[in-house]
Amino acid sequence: MGNEHGGVAVTQGNNGAQAYWKANLRLVGGLLAVWFVVSYGFGILLVDVLNRIPLGGFKLGFFFAQQGSIYVFVALIFYYVQRMNRLDRQFDVNED
Amino acid sequence: MDTQTWIYLVVGSTFALYIGIAIWSRAASTRDFYVAGGHVNPVANGMATAADWMSAASFISMAGLIAFLGYNASPYLMGWTGGYVLLALLLAPYLRKFGKFTVPEFIGERFYSRTARLVAVFCLIVASITYVIGQMKGVGVAFGRFLEVEFETGVLVGMAIVFFYAVLGGMKGITYTQIAQYCVLIFAYTVPAIFISFQMTGNPVPQLGLGSHMVGSDVAFLDKLDQVVTELGFARYTEPTGARINTFMLTLSLMIGTAGLPHVIIRFFTVPNVADARRSAGWALVFIAILYTTAPAVGAMARMNLMDTIQPGPVGAVEGNLVYEDRPEWFRNWEKTGLLAFEDKNGDGRIQYYNDQNAAFAAKAQAYGWQGNEMVTVDRDIMVLANPEIANLPGWVIALVAAGGLAAALSTAAGLLLAISSAISHDLLKGTFMPQISERQELMAGRIAMAAAIVVAGYLGMNPPGFAAQVVALAFGLAASSIFPALMMGIFSLRVNRAGAVCGMLAGLTSTLLYIVAYKGWFFIPGTEWFPNTAEYWLLGIQPEAFGAVGAGINFAVAMVVSRLTAAPPAHIQALVEDIRVPRGAGAATGH
Numbered sequence: 183m184g185n186e187h188g189g190v191a192v193t194q195g196n197n198g199a200q201a202y203w204k205a206n207l208r209l210v211g212g213l214l215a216v217w218f219v220v221s222y223g224f225g226i227l228l229v230d231v232l233n234r235i236p237l238g239g240f241k242l243g244f245f246f247a248q249q250g251s252i253y254v255f256v257a258l259i260f261y262y263v264q265r266m267n268r269l270d271r272q273f274d275v276n277e278d
Numbered sequence: 279m280d281t282q283t284w285i286y287l288v289v290g291s292t293f294a295l296y297i298g299i300a301i302w303s304r305a306a307s308t309r310d311f312y313v314a315g316g317h318v319n320p321v322a323n324g325m326a327t328a329a330d331w332m333s334a335a336s337f338i339s340m341a342g343l344i345a346f347l348g349y350n351a352s353p354y355l356m357g358w359t360g361g362y363v364l365l366a367l368l369l370a371p372y373l374r375k376f377g378k379f380t381v382p383e384f385i386g387e388r389f390y391s392r393t394a395r396l397v398a399v400f401c402l403i404v405a406s407i408t409y410v411i412g413q414m415k416g417v418g419v420a421f422g423r424f425l426e427v428e429f430e431t432g433v434l435v436g437m438a439i440v441f442f443y444a445v446l447g448g449m450k451g452i453t454y455t456q457i458a459q460y461c462v463l464i465f466a467y468t469v470p471a472i473f474i475s476f477q478m479t480g481n482p483v484p485q486l487g488l489g490s491h492m493v494g495s496d497v498a499f500l501d502k503l504d505q506v507v508t509e510l511g512f513a514r515y516t517e518p519t520g521a522r523i524n525t526f527m528l529t530l531s532l533m534i535g536t537a538g539l540p541h542v543i544i545r546f547f548t549v550p551n552v553a554d555a556r557r558s559a560g561w562a563l564v565f566i567a568i569l570y571t572t573a574p575a576v577g578a579m580a581r582m583n584l585m586d587t588i589q590p591g592p593v594g595a596v597e598g599n600l601v602y603e604d605r606p607e608w609f610r611n612w613e614k615t616g617l618l619a620f621e622d623k624n625g626d627g628r629i630q631y632y633n634d635q636n637a638a639f640a641a642k643a644q645a646y647g648w649q650g651n652e653m654v655t656v657d658r659d660i661m662v663l664a665n666p667e668i669a670n671l672p673g674w675v676i677a678l679v680a681a682g683g684l685a686a687a688l689s690t691a692a693g694l695l696l697a698i699s700s701a702i703s704h705d706l707l708k709g710t711f712m713p714q715i716s717e718r719q720e721l722m723a724g725r726i727a728m729a730a731a732i733v734v735a736g737y738l739g740m741n742p743p744g745f746a747a748q749v750v751a752l753a754f755g756l757a758a759s760s761i762f763p764a765l766m767m768g769i770f771s772l773r774v775n776r777a778g779a780v781c782g783m784l785a786g787l788t789s790t791l792l793y794i795v796a797y798k799g800w801f802f803i804p805g806t807e808w809f810p811n812t813a814e815y816w817l818l819g820i821q822p823e824a825f826g827a828v829g830a831g832i833n834f835a836v837a838m839v840v841s842r843l844t845a846a847p848p849a850h851i852q853a854l855v856e857d858i859r860v861p862r863g864a865g866a867a868t869g870h
Contacts, residue, residue, distance in 0.1 A: 239489040239498030247352035248574040259560035275860040
């Protein structure tokens with residue numbers, strides 16, 4: 183890895199990098215909880231209960247299993263991108 | 279213009295386009311060949327990743343699977359998209375920061391072990407070869423049906439096209455052709471879906487049409503479909519059957535497997551930096567989701583069309599069933615291929631299509647004078663291909679579907695072939711056995727490995743081993759149980775060391791392989807399996823295709839325990855892990 187390291191992150195020492203990593207893990211953990219709930223929760227484990235609730239012409243459980251979870255997945259990634267870019271700047275580990 | 283002329287025109291011009299791109303984007307260095315120079319725009323890479331990922335199976339088979347399984351096909355929809363969340367959050371940014379050319383290279387360096395690298399190469403090659411056979415077969419089938427040439431000729435033409443742009447351009451040529459192929463395949467998939475959704479529900483957006491009412495009635499489309507299929511003894515379309523734990527584990531295995539497939543991961547080495555790798559994963563899923571959210575509408579509407587065609591009147595009334603001699607043109611076309619077959623079991627000249635395995639429905643069927651399901655063959659794969667004909671769409675739409683199927687198969691084949699050739703030239707030759715070769719020699723070796731991989735894939739596509747249809751499960755099982763956990767622990771744990779990683783990968787790999795062999799036999803040869811492949815014999819009711827997640831769990835557990843019992847990784851490895859966790863300094867992907 184012959185690339186130069188960011189000056190500030192290094193001078194902040196290990197604490198800055200560790201706080202950045204902790205914030206990152208918290209964010210990822212929260213997003214994966216949502217990821218789990220919409221697909222495994224709503225789409226699989228709770229499908230019978232949710233299928234009693236109509237959403238337009240869909241049954242809600244079926245909707246999450248074949249449409250809804252996919253929309254949420256897309257939203258999760260873009261939310262992650264935005265939050266990580268902010269974290270990168272906040273801890274001064276961003277590129278350029 | 280007739281349909282056949284349209285097909286030649288559309289398929290011919292897409293092929294000319296791919297060749298044009300190949301000539302324009304020749305690879306000059308190993309960086310070009312492995313990672314397209316490392317400066318692909320993240321949105322463009324997202325599009326290329328979508329084409330790379332969506333194979334003949336996504337384009338042709340998935341909607342058919344949904345049509346016949348209904349809710350029970352959901353693991354494929356959630357699994358093959360949810361994996362991108364794992365990829366974006368857990369792997370892609372860090373592997374991009376690491377900044378090398380191949381997946382085994384990361385595993386080898388992070389676990390400072392040539393053995394780990396070779397195990398990864400083995401998994402990569404087995405997973406990719408099994409996967410590429412199916413693509414080559416898909417090319418042959420699509421050519422056979424639409425261009426009316428021999429299956430072998432179809433595979434040869436496909437090989438020639440891939441050879442041209444993959445050998446010349448490497449990742450660079452593949453990237454730009456994949457972008458073109460994505461445009462072709464998504465247009466081909468959505469246009470017929472829009473027509474059909476509008477015909478059936480009055481709503482041109484298929485995703486919304488699926489949740490709308492039937493044209494001219496106030497019954498929701500899906501409720502109507504549930505009613506139509508249950509009246510003929512089939513299971514409800516929108517509700518689950520089978521063990522919940524199996525659905526759960528299958529979804530999890532497909533997600534982890536997706537995130538661990540090397541030909542997808544290496545696409546994220548082509549973007550300029552870490553932030554772009556994250557963004558690119560998001561765009562990839564957007565482009566994939568366009569097809570994956572359309573597929574449930576295509577599947578449900580195709581099922582409705584099929585049921586309506588065969589059973590136009592009330593169930594039980596004699597005139598309720600279609601007279602065989604009056605069957606529509608598309609029915610006759612597909613009968614010729616053998617993918618659709620009718621047998622007049624009760625000799626009444628009419629077609630009865632119902633679930634004759636349903637004991638509760640048997641008495642009714644007998645009262646109607648039915649003597650078994652007469653649609654003896656309904657191949658799931660014809661659903662997407664026959665859809666435009668069923669809906670009476672013009673010839674150019676059918677031509678588009680042919681070009682789209684070919685684009686899906688070729689783009690995935692090229693991505694897989696690159697993963698294989700880079701593992702051979704970069705990991706095996708340069709990295710392990712002949713480290714002294716120059717860059718020019720390595721580039722040449724990459725091209726030769728690519729050419730050889732194409733020949734092997736083409737040969738296996740023409741002479742598929744009996745197990746070809748089953749092996750995709752193997753590819754996902756291997757990726758899920760060996761590659762994904764190794765990558766994740768390499769990033770998220772400072773403590774997992776060489777011994778832990780190697781033992782973990784081998785434990786995950788062997789347990790998954792053994793479970794598949796136990797129910798499917800050695801090399802999938804019938805008769806060599808140890809247990810019947812049915813639910814009552816499965817461990818906890820988990821089917822072999824769903825075992826990858828268990829294998830991954832075993833991998834994680836073994837790696838953690840073994841690492842605890844042995845020395846921590848050396849300081850420079852821990853520093854490497856700390857370094858890939860922060861984005862700054864990603865710079866260019868480099869082989870040195």
